[in-house]
Amino acid sequence: MELIWDGIVEAVRLIFGGDKEVAEIVFLTLRVSGAATVLATLIGVPIGAALGVWQFRGRGVLISIVNTGMGAPPVVVGLVVMIMLWRTGILGGLNILYTPWAMVFAQALIALPIVIGFSMAAIAGIDPAFRQQMLALGASRSQALYLMVLEARLAILAAVMAGFGAVISEVGAVMMVGGNIKGETRVLTTATVLESNRGEFGTAIALGAILLTLAFLVIATLTILQQRARIR
Amino acid sequence: MTESHAIELIDVRVWKNRRLILDVPSLKLPTHETFSVIGPNGAGKTTLLRIISLLDRPGEGQVLHAGQRISSGRETLRRRRRLAMVMQQPALRNSSVWENVLTGHRFRHTPKDIASRKVGEWLERLGISHLSDRNARRLSGGEAQRVNMARGLVLEPDLLLLDEPFNGLDQPTRLALMDDLWRILQEIRTSTVLVTHDRGEAQALSSSVAVMLDGKVEQIGDPDQVFTAPRTEEIASFVGVENVLAAKVIESNNGLTTASVGEGLVSLAGEYPTGEDLVLGISPEAVVIEDPSDLGATTSVRNRIPGSVSRLFEMGAQARVVVECGFPLVSLVPGSSVVDLRLSPGAQVVASFKASAVHVIRSGR
Known part of the structure; x- marks a missing residue:
């Protein structure tokens, strides 16, 4: 108990004491996971919407792949991305291994199936008559799809939240493709692992507390947005 | 074009x-x-x-x-x-x-x-x-x-x-x-x-x-x-022509036909060969219910058939009355008629409708 209490005291000191290293770690964590979520949203929402509405050959197979991807262990995704980014790998030419870009890439890949899966469910929850009515008013197929996404915006926001929650808390992929380099690719999760390994449990708990608080703040903001939109 | x-x-x-x-x-x-x-x-x-x-x-x-x-x-x-x-x-x-x-x-x-x-x-x-x-x-x-x-x-x-x-x-x-x-x-x-x-x-x-x-x-x-x-x-x-009746032509002249329907007789416009089978349609709105005491009054209405009310549904401003007059005939009357004519199941009434209100849906043997 005392250990946790000490950790919380240490966390307060690290946050309000203006520790430069911790500030950098927090900032990088937000940037990497934020960028990965934005990327996954831009790609995943249209795909999820299309999978939820359009009927085409191979749809069932794609849905199975997405569902599998939703449960894929981050460390496996990290491994695959790492191999791809090796100098000899298919994306080796990008030369981004052990940079924040590699971390964004890996996290986006983790968030993508989650965003697609939740978006698909969100769109499927809309009355099919709605799409028919939009088409009847002269919508093209993609215009109708766009309006369905707008209509399901609250549920889509939940998809984005789930994606962000998954990537900000994962450690396996960022560790493998980022390398946990101090001042360059160290984020809250990898820093927590490192401090624990070094026996610095106070610092580890402090970093964990900061991570929890960050996740809570971001999700709380999105939830408030969602609630406000619903009341309107 | x-x-x-x-x-x-x-x-x-x-x-x-x-x-x-x-x-x-x-x-x-x-x-x-x-x-x-x-x-x-x-x-x-x-x-x-x-x-x-x-x-x-x-x-x-x-x-x-x-x-x-x-x-x-x-x-x-x-x-x-x-x-x-x-x-x-x-x-x-x-x-x-x-x-x-x-x-x-x-x-x-x-x-x-x-x-x-x-x-x-x-x-x-x-x-x-x-x-x-x-x-x-x-x-x-x-x-x-x-x-x-x-x-x-x-x-x-x-x-x-x-x-x-x-x-x-x-x-x-x-x-x-x-x-x-x-x-x-x-x-x-x-x-x-x-x-x-x-x-x-x-x-x-x-x-x-x-x-x-x-x-x-x-x-x-x-x-x-x-x-x-x-x-x-x-x-x-x-379309709500509820009275669809099977009839047989008894006689036909001067643009008017008399046909038997069940145990009753119906007059309709047009001429058809005697003995021919007809299917007749009469809209419930075209059938008027009268008091039996009015039977003596002169009128141009060809069909005035005495019978008794067998069923009665009141639906807002209108009432649907089924009259048994040798065959069942549905009539749609204003709600006020129910009171005026003291309509109730068993009441003696006269169902009347014009010969021109009888529409031949099908004819032939």
Whole structure:
């Protein structure tokens, strides 16, 4: 108990004491996971919407792949991305291994199936008559799809939240493709692992507390947005 | 080039699960008029409307819009944007009434000032300007249906398709909306197809009507003709000609025929060979109930048949009376008659109707 209490005291000191290293770690964590979520949203929402509405050959197979991807262990995704980014790998030419870009890439890949899966469910929850009515008013197929996404915006926001929650808390992929380099690719999760390994449990708990608080703040903001939109 | 028909269907067939659900060898819909399609649920009315609206393709056959075939996908979208379909369920967007009515113009990329002017105008014409800023999901059934209609009318289409637009509305709301729609249709004179299962709506709003039963168009004509002179027993029973009677001609002369029906006799207009079997239709509205003491009075009404009331249902301002007069005869009378004539089961009455009110649905041996 005392250990946790000490950790919380240490966390307060690290946050309000203006520790430069911790500030950098927090900032990088937000940037990497934020960028990965934005990327996954831009790609995943249209795909999820299309999978939820359009009927085409191979749809069932794609849905199975997405569902599998939703449960894929981050460390496996990290491994695959790492191999791809090796100098000899298919994306080796990008030369981004052990940079924040590699971390964004890996996290986006983790968030993508989650965003697609939740978006698909969100769109499927809309009355099919709605799409028919939009088409009847002269919508093209993609215009109708766009309006369905707008209509399901609250549920889509939940998809984005789930994606962000998954990537900000994962450690396996960022560790493998980022390398946990101090001042360059160290984020809250990898820093927590490192401090624990070094026996610095106070610092580890402090970093964990900061991570929890960050996740809570971001999700709380999105939830408030969602609630406000619903009341309107 | 003349556009005498807004829509023409040629040999259109639609199958669903290997069952033929729509079979229309030929159907031509007039321009600048309201055409009603009536039929019971599951008759294929909505399927027909979806084919016309180009939302669905028929399994077989062609649909011509203003005399033209539509083949490519691009052409389909362009044509779809010149018509508007108002569906049964409003399915409104979760945003303001204004935004909902604007939707179709957004799809068409109509310049903003023109679109805004039209939206304002149509909200006004449908009497919902005051709802403009309200969320469309918080409207009453009647208000939502007005928004639904405004959404289609604001597009000022070449062809307006209405699928059961009054369904689920309470009677005063329904009548008010029907009245407004009638006035608007008179003003804009847009070619309109109205799908309904309600005979009154078809009669009130359209200049011609098609009766659909079981995927087929069974009869087309002006509403009065279709509703008083149905071509078959099935149509008769659907359009509310409840008295469908099997008769045998006893004698026929001077343009007047007497036929036996059950244990009674009926006079009808026209001449038929003696001994011929007829199927007769009489609308309940055409049958009047009188007090037996009036039987002596002189009148031009040919059929005055004494009988007794066997059943009686009062339905608001009207009452449905079944009189047993050698055969059962249904009559629709004003509610006040129930009191005036002291109608109740067992009461002795006279059922009377003109010879011209008797319509021959079918004749032959």
